[in-house]
Amino acid sequence: MAQALIDRVREKFAAAKGSSHRGDEVVTVERGDLVAVIAFLRNDSACDMKLLRQIAAVDLLTFAGETTGGGSLASIEAPAYATAHKPQVEPRYYVSYNLYSITKKQSLRVRVDLRSDDLKLPSIASLYKTADWWERYVYDMFGVVFEGHPDLRRLLMYPEFVGHPLRKDYPVRKRQPLVPELDFPDLVRGPGPGPGGAGVPMSQTHVGRKNVDPNTYD
Amino acid sequence: MTDSLAVESELPTSLMTVNLGPSHPAMHGTVRLTVTLDGETIIEAIPEIGFLHRGFSKSSEQSTWHQVLPYTDRLNYVSPILNNVGYILGVEKLIGIKDTERSQYLRVLMGEISRITDHLTCVGAIGLELGAFTVFLYAMEARELLWDRIAELTGARVTTSWTRVGGVATDMPPGWEQKLRDCLPRVLELTDEIDQLLTRNRIFIDRTRDIGIISAEDAVDFGFTGPCLRACGVNYDVRKAHPYLVYDRMDFTVPLGERGDTYDRYVLRLQEIKQSYRIVLQCLEQMPPGPIIIDDWRYALPPKKDVFGSIEGVMAHFKLIMEGIQVPAGEVYVYTEGANGELGFHLVSNGKGKPYAIQVRGPGLPILSALPHLIKGHAVADLIPIFDSINMIGGEVEQ
Numbered sequence: 001m002a003q004a005l006i007d008r009v010r011e012k013f014a015a016a017k018g019s020s021h022r023g024d025e026v027v028t029v030e031r032g033d034l035v036a037v038i039a040f041l042r043n044d045s046a047c048d049m050k051l052l053r054q055i056a057a058v059d060l061l062t063f064a065g066e067t068t069g070g071g072s073l074a075s076i077e078a079p080a081y082a083t084a085h086k087p088q089v090e091p092r093y094y095v096s097y098n099l100y101s102i103t104k105k106q107s108l109r110v111r112v113d114l115r116s117d118d119l120k121l122p123s124i125a126s127l128y129k130t131a132d133w134w135e136r137y138v139y140d141m142f143g144v145v146f147e148g149h150p151d152l153r154r155l156l157m158y159p160e161f162v163g164h165p166l167r168k169d170y171p172v173r174k175r176q177p178l179v180p181e182l183d184f185p186d187l188v189r190g191p192g193p194g195p196g197g198a199g200v201p202m203s204q205t206h207v208g209r210k211n212v213d214p215n216t217y218d
Numbered sequence: 219m220t221d222s223l224a225v226e227s228e229l230p231t232s233l234m235t236v237n238l239g240p241s242h243p244a245m246h247g248t249v250r251l252t253v254t255l256d257g258e259t260i261i262e263a264i265p266e267i268g269f270l271h272r273g274f275s276k277s278s279e280q281s282t283w284h285q286v287l288p289y290t291d292r293l294n295y296v297s298p299i300l301n302n303v304g305y306i307l308g309v310e311k312l313i314g315i316k317d318t319e320r321s322q323y324l325r326v327l328m329g330e331i332s333r334i335t336d337h338l339t340c341v342g343a344i345g346l347e348l349g350a351f352t353v354f355l356y357a358m359e360a361r362e363l364l365w366d367r368i369a370e371l372t373g374a375r376v377t378t379s380w381t382r383v384g385g386v387a388t389d390m391p392p393g394w395e396q397k398l399r400d401c402l403p404r405v406l407e408l409t410d411e412i413d414q415l416l417t418r419n420r421i422f423i424d425r426t427r428d429i430g431i432i433s434a435e436d437a438v439d440f441g442f443t444g445p446c447l448r449a450c451g452v453n454y455d456v457r458k459a460h461p462y463l464v465y466d467r468m469d470f471t472v473p474l475g476e477r478g479d480t481y482d483r484y485v486l487r488l489q490e491i492k493q494s495y496r497i498v499l500q501c502l503e504q505m506p507p508g509p510i511i512i513d514d515w516r517y518a519l520p521p522k523k524d525v526f527g528s529i530e531g532v533m534a535h536f537k538l539i540m541e542g543i544q545v546p547a548g549e550v551y552v553y554t555e556g557a558n559g560e561l562g563f564h565l566v567s568n569g570k571g572k573p574y575a576i577q578v579r580g581p582g583l584p585i586l587s588a589l590p591h592l593i594k595g596h597a598v599a600d601l602i603p604i605f606d607s608i609n610m611i612g613g614e615v616e617q
Contacts, residue, residue, distance in 0.1 A: 021548050022311050050438045051454075053553070054579040056564040063568045096564065098551055098579075102438065102454045109551065130441030133587040141275070156268035156616055165276055166575075172280055 005108050008046060013037055026096075028111045035122050037110060041099055042127055049099040049108065052124075055134035057095045057142045061168035064089075092116040095144060097124070114144065123149040141166035231257055236598070240269045244347055244602045248612035249586070251601075258597045263590040267616050274617040278576040282542025283309050284383065286573060291377040293578060293614040296339050297332035297557040298378050299325075299368070301614075306381040307462060308552035308563040312545050313383070315517065320508045321385040322463045327501035328380070330494040331368060334405065335361045336557030337445075337487040337494075340609040344484055345416060347602045348425055353412050360408040363401040370394055383543055384518045385511025395502060402495065409491050417485060426481040430592040430604035437478060440591070441584030444559025445486045446608055450478035456555035467504065468497045483607040517543050542571050556581050558609050580614030 006018035009027050016037065017028045029037045041049045091113035100107045112121065123146040125131045135146040136155040143164040146152055154161065160179045163170050234255045239245030248270040254262040274293065278286040290305045291298040303325045310316065317325075342357025365375045371390060372380040380387050416422045432440070434450040447454055455472045457465040473489035475482030511518045515534035524531030547569035553562040559581030566575040585608045592608070593601050 022314065022550050024550050026549075051443075052441055053560065053562055054551075054564060054577070056575075056577040058549075058566055058575045063574060098562070098564070102452060102459075105459050107551075128441070129436070129439045129591075130584045130587060133583060137583075154268075156271040158268065165273065170276075172276060 005047060005106055008044070009037060009041070009108075012040055024109065025107070026109045026111050028113065031112050031114070031121065034110070034112050035124060035127070038097060038099070038124050039127055041108065041110070046104075047101060047106075047108075048103050049101045049106075051100040051102055052128040052130050052134070053098040053100050053107075055095060055097055055131065055138055057093060057138045057144060057166070059093055059142060059166065059168045060089050061092055090115050093119065093142060093144065095121060095138060119143055120145050120147055122147055123152075125149050140164070143167065233261060238601070240266075244605065246605075246610060246612060248616060249610065251589075253598065253601070255598060258599070260593050260596055260598060260601065263593055263601075265586060265589050267586065270612040270616040272617070274578060275576050278573055280572070282572055283545055284542055286576065287379045287381065288377065291379055293580060293617070294336070294556060294558070294561075294611045295376055295613050296611060297329075297336035298376055299328045299332040299372070299380055300336075300554065300556045301561065302378060302381040303329050303463075304552065304554040304556065304561045305563055306383060307554060308550060308565045309383050309543075309545060311550045311552050312548050312565055312567055313517065313543075314546075315384055315512065315514070317385045318509050318512055319464075319506055320389075321510045323501050323505040324386050324389070324510065325381065326463050326465065326468070327498055327505070328368065328371065330497045330501070331364050333494045333557045334491050334498075335364050335368075336609075337491050338364075338409070340606065341412060341416075341484060341487050343609075344426075344480075344603055344606040345412070345422075347606055348422060350415060350419075350422070353415055356408045356411050356415075360405040363405055367394070367398050367401065370397070382511055382518060384514060385509070389510045398498075399502070402498065406492075406495060409488060413488055417488070423481065425600070426479065426484060426603055426607070428477065428479050428481075429596060429600050430480045430607065432478045432588065432592055434478065436588075436591065440588040442559065442588070443584075444556065444581050445490060446483055446559065446585050448472065449475035449482040449486050451476055456553055456560055460553075462554060464501075464504075465497075468500050470494075470496050480603050480607040544571055545569065545573075553579075556614075558582055558611065558614075559585065561614070578614065578617060580611070580617065582608070582610045582615040586610045586615055 003020070003025070006025055006027050009016050010018060013029060013033050013036070015030050015033065019026050019028070041047045093114040093116065095112050095114065097110040098107070099110065114121070121144055123131070123135055125135060125148070132150065133155060135149050136153060138144050139146060139152055140154040140157055141164055153159070157165065158179070161176060163174070236253045236255055238251040238253055240248055240250040245251065248267070250266040250269070252264045252266065253260055272292070274289055278289055286305065287302060290301040293301045338357040338361045342354040345353030345357070368378065369375045371388060371394060372378040373388065432450060434452050437447050437450045438452060443454065451474050453472060453474055458472055470493045473486055473493065475486050515530070519538055520531040520534050525535045545567045547567050549566045551562055551564050553560050560579065561581055562579030564577040564579070565573060568574040589605065589608070592604050596604070
């Protein structure tokens with residue numbers, strides 16, 4: 001059923017490659033074609049894929065690497081090992097757009113491969129409203145920049161967070177630097193030792209920040 | 219009278235920014251909303267999420283396939299069994315196996331009980347936050363009855379971790395079926411009490427009718443699924459569209475709303491409780507006897523008799539405990555009908571004994587992203603019932 005869908009995409013975009021695994025159909029497209037392919041799948045009456053379920057991304061850095069089973073410490077340190085050995089995996093990332101048609105009851109994933117030195121994708125937030133948050137999610141977790149996104153901020157992590165946690169070279173036990181308390185000029189606080197208290201302007205107190213190395217504070 | 223209103227509309231007002239949450243009783247603990255108000259009218263709302271982010275994907279990638287299971291409990295902590303089932307179906311799809319027939323019925327049975335508890339929580343919370351405390355207590359009584367049954371069968375009220383690759387962990391204990399049959403009428407009675415208290419209640423209707431409307435096109439565009447989408451009249455239920463487990467053998471209907479407002483979302487949940495009740499009864503009728511887990515020692519733990527009595531058994535046990543199951547390389551997306559919509563897992567395996575990548579599509583995330591659209595132009599007091607009616611669960615949205 002869905003093979004027909006891949007054929008239909010390939011009719012229009014000859015460079016697209018179709019594949020299937022366990023009944024899931026995937027079509028791999030070039031980055032330049034991405035918006036056109038998704039717009040076609042959305043608007044074509046035979047495809048009618050009005051529901052964007054999810055945008056997921058995968059980092060292939062350690063895909064071929066050895067990992068052991070079980071919850072051993074060695075496996076937790078695996079990302080560090082992988083980074084130290086600098087495997088050359090290119091294209092390192094791919095982003096997967098999961099589309100579904102409620103009327104035709106068919107689904108298709110559109111996959112785009114990305115090189116790590118060029119982590120950019122065109123945004124499809126103008127096609128699907130839900131793409132707004134999913135693109136922010138992928139940006140947050142993998143650092144993929146979506147060009148043309150109306151407001152590309154982190155979704156789950158906080159703005160001061162350093163790095164992108166779902167990249168395979170992001171260590172599981174990495175600590176983040178302390179974030180100074182934000183200065184709220186119109187915030188009224190009572191007396192006491194905290195910032196803004198006891199007549200000290202908020203902007204001068206940064207909670208024991210001065211002598212702390214942000215990388216090794218623990 | 220009209221004159222004074224006209225004067226009022228010309229009065230100069232300045233916009234005010236109000237922070238709601240993250241520590242706010244009506245924000246369910248975890249969402250911060252920065253609301254810009256003109257008087258009482260919401261001009262703009264910016265949700266900020268992530269306060270409950272626990273790194274579900276990152277933690278899962280460090281675990282074996284079975285070790286991920288407890289993390290899925292904590293995605294939607296009101297209906298954890300639905301998450302367990304959704305995730306395990308994904309692993310089974312990657313491997314290419316099916317669980318036993320009795321296990322399929324058990325999964326559907328417990329899944330539907332969980333769906334009832336989830337809907338009761340949502341309905342009770344709407345009542346509570348509109349001042350109908352009685353409704354909340356009725357809902358909690360019914361939910362406790364069901365959670366007691368869940369605890370008796372799985373051993374835990376909330377953190378069940380009950381499914382296994384190829385089956386489930388425990389079968390019904392003796393006498394459990396009768397207990398369930400005894401408590402279900404009370405659950406239904408309490409649901410009817412809620413129905414009678416709220417559905418035709420003038421105050422409740424005034425607070426929810428035509429509040430927080432979303433059109434069918436917008437809802438699909440925003441990625442709505444589940445009750446919130448069906449409240450707009452779009453008939454999409456994974457259980458009907460792509461039946462998994464034994465849902466194709468169940469006789470149930472998918473209730474639909476018309477207007478897509480807070481009231482429809484509430485009514486729909488009450489109707490779905492009734493349908494889930496029907497499915498539960500049918501499961502009990504149709505459930506065949508037999509094993510609850512497959513007899514394939516590559517995936518399922520061997521019975522203790524074989525572990526202690528045969529070398530094959532002890533080897534299989536050792537391998538499964540120390541290394542976990544081996545899942546062939548591949549990539550799948552598996553989707554089931556969670557309590558709030560389509561719960562999807564995007565799973566990638568590289569064949570090395572661990573999930574290479576897991577990303578979850580919590581049904582609440584797309585729905586929450588539409589919150590500014592839903593509440594724009596309404597009074598700040600309407601924000602709370604709208605927010606309740608989408609039943610955002612922090613665990614699955616913020617992962």
